[in-house]
Amino acid sequence: MRAKVFFIPIALSFFVLCPQAWSGSPWQKLFSGARPPAWSISPWVNLSSDKRDDVRKTIVDELTKQRGAYSTPQEEAESWKFIEDDKTREDELSRENIDNAILSFTKARSMRDDLAVQVKSLSTDSEETLQTIKTIRTTIENIDSALVRGNQEAKAHQKSLETWLSMEKQGSDLVAVIYTVDIKETRSAALEHLADRTSAALLMAQRKEAYKQSLLKTLGGVLSEDFIRGATDEVFVGNREKSLIVVLAKDKKGIAYLQLKRFDFYPFQKPKKGQPLAKDESSSLPAAVVNSLKDLDAFLKKSNYSLSGKDAKDADILIRDTGKENLQTEEKLSEQLRSLREKSGNLQKKIADSRSDRETWAAALQKQESRHEPMRRELDKIRARMEEAERSFKEARSALEARTRLQTTIIPLRDAAFLKGSQTQVEAAAESIADKLSEVKKDAETQFFRNTREASHLLATDKIAEALETVSRITAVKPLSFSSEGDIVRIKVAFRVQTTLKEEPPSARKETLDDPIKAIDFVLVKGGCFQMGDTFGDGQADEQPVHTVCVDDFYIGKYEVTQGQWQSIMGSNPSFFKNCGEKCPVEQVSWNDIQGFLTKLNAKTGKTYRLPTEAEWEYAARSGGKKEKYAGTSSDAALGKYAWYNANAGLRMRPVGQKQPNGLGLFDMTGNAWEWCQDWYGEAYYSQSTRKNPAGPQSGTRRVLRGGSWLFEPAGIRAATRYALLPEVKGDLYGFRLSISVPK
DSSP states (O other): OHHHHHHHHHHHHHHHHOHHHHTTOHHHHHHHTOOOOOOOOOOOEEOSOOOHHHHHHHHHHHHHTTTTOOOOHHHHHHHHHHHHHHHHHHHHHHHHHHHHHHHHHHHHHHHHHHHHHHHHHHHHHHHHHHHHHHHHHHHHHHHHHHHHHHHHHHHHHHHHHHHHHHHSOOOEEEEEEEEEEETTOSOOHHHHHHHHHHHHHHHHHHTHHHHHHHHHHHHBTTBOHHHHHTOOSOOEEEEEEEEEEEEEEEOSSEEEEEEEEEEEEOTTSOOSSSOBOOTTOOOOSOEEEESSHHHHHHHHHHTTOOOOHHHHHHHHHHHHHHHHHHHHHHHHHHHHHHHHHHHHHHHHHHHHHHHHHHHHHHHHHHHHHHHHHHHHHHHHHHHHHHHHHHHHHHHHHHHHHHHHHEEEEEEEEEEEEEOOTTOOHHHHHHHHHHTTHHHHHHHHHHHHHHHHHHHHHHHHHTTOOOOOEEEEEEEEEEEEEEEEETTEEEEEEEEEEEEEEEOOOHHHHSOOOSSHHHHSOEEEEOOEEEEESOTTSOSOGGGOSOEEEEEOOEEEESSOOBHHHHHHHHSSOOOSOGGGOTTSBOOSOOHHHHHHHHHHHHHHHSSOOBOOOHHHHHHHHTTTTOOOSSSSOSOTTTHHHHOBOTTTSOSSOOOTTOSOOOTTSOOSSSBSSEEEEEEEOOTTGGGTOOSBSOOOOSOOSOEEEESOOTTSOGGGSOTTOEEEEOTTOOOTTEEOOOEEEOOO
8 A cells, every 4th residue: 555655656756747748648538537548449441442542541541430549458469369360260261272172173184184095095996996997998899809800810711712712623523425426427516515414414413412521521610511512513614625535436327436524623613614514414325433444444344345555545644634633632722721720720719719818808897897886985985974074174173263363361460650740640550551562462472372382383284374473452451459659659450462363364365256267377389290199108008109290279278277267157166175275176077067167158258168189288288299208397306396196295186386387387287187188088099090180089988088186196197198087977086177279
């Protein structure tokens, strides 16, 4: 009690000696009877502007509302702790939302990438299977052609034998006939003719069937039995040069003659010389087929005749000559048959082997086709799943972008200021805070990058968002405490700061498609002649033979037709790789679909846009017909500078125009997307192609594609590589570029 009494006089003495300490002090208010106003907690005050003067004025207004109240140390501590707790809760919630978005994003991307790998694997298998099917079909077509040629050659050999047989005799017989001529006539033509008819009748009866049976035995398996049996009956021709007339006896009644005459056997044509003999003629003249002098003597003895030594010798010579010629004829026929049988045997073996090979290849084709069908169905299923995964990925990406694009955080700030001049304490405090607004924004941006670093890295790695810079804006302020110590004022405030990524506005990068023709650049290709086909000798059979082709001037698209350009004409985007963007080539379009696109485009523009011919395409791809392996280069090492293919495309289509152009300024002629051409496909068309502006076969079942795609290896994207599909087929590998003729 004594201490309190002692303290009060001392305090009063202090204020008497120092009147300035009394003015405005709590002691003055206490002893004057006025209670000091209590500090009230300010709410968040939204800012319409975060300019320095606007923020300073808002702080002045909020402190003025306190009516000169000061916060106590306890109130300062409590308000500071409250705002730090509030900041921690909001930061943790924001971090949790970002983490959840990252988790969803990585899961969706992993699912999409896994399915993309499956699609690539199945697509590769499918393409390889289709290529195998194409090769097998080509092989079968070649075998069929070989079978046709083999059968034609076999028929030609048989025809040559028939022709030879029709020109050659197949044997000769000597017939002896005895007839008597009236003494008054030295010779009788009628009797000689009767002798010939008698000989014919005898040969027809005794020898024709034997000859036919011999021919059937000899020629069987070489010529048809019907052909052999169809030999004409008028097959024996008398040979006047090979005949002998001998006087056997002479008396008052007449002269008895022996006619020994050779008759040649022509079974496969009507006789062209000599007198044909009627069949089934009956005659009373004695006659016999003679094969030896003994046969002749026996025949003559029956009629009590014999030959003189000279006549017998002449007869023997004729008989021997006939026998010798028969041996020569037989040898000649045997040699012909041996040669024909050898050729025919080789041909038949070749044909049999070809048929066997065809059956083998047909079985292989059936196996590959049956293998490809479920593969295609499975690929369609996985692609559908991938499309769904792509949609989920886009949603997750958009959610993550939204989380990383905008962050709101609380930045607490404490400061002290000296009174200057006529400044009030409130003005001094507000001025000191306003001077630190840039630091507040910088702290917010630092926190933004710290919170979104992982997400930004993911998005940057995926090449989805490319932020240019951050923009921070103070949206609200909250005074926390205010106190004074003589000429020093102390203030604590909290700011709510919104930080966003500043991106390139969409309008700055969106392709202008109001006029589709302005959006499609064309390059004038000056016409000329070049060597079309596999000039490097490392291609397929359908790229041969290399042949000279000349094309007129034409325009061709600088780039492949994009998704945005297709959308502007057709009102929809069929592409599988929609996420690639509207500057990526349109795909999932068939040749038939493109005709619909051209119809609408030409109706809208009044022009006659079309697909390039196969010859125009190769001429343009090879920089105007140069000897280039790829479009723009022949170097495998430099290929990656000019083309998107399996080594660098990353399992997807890429935007047009990102690689180097070829010598004509055309982009992506090699790789990225297979490009449909106007022509029907003909595997052997190069062997019959016209020289001037060839346009492919008149008809066919498949249309040509050129250039290769993002999925293929270098061998499949050469400038000379040819590919063909049914015109209704579509896929994520197939696009096109436009062409138009130069008016003449």
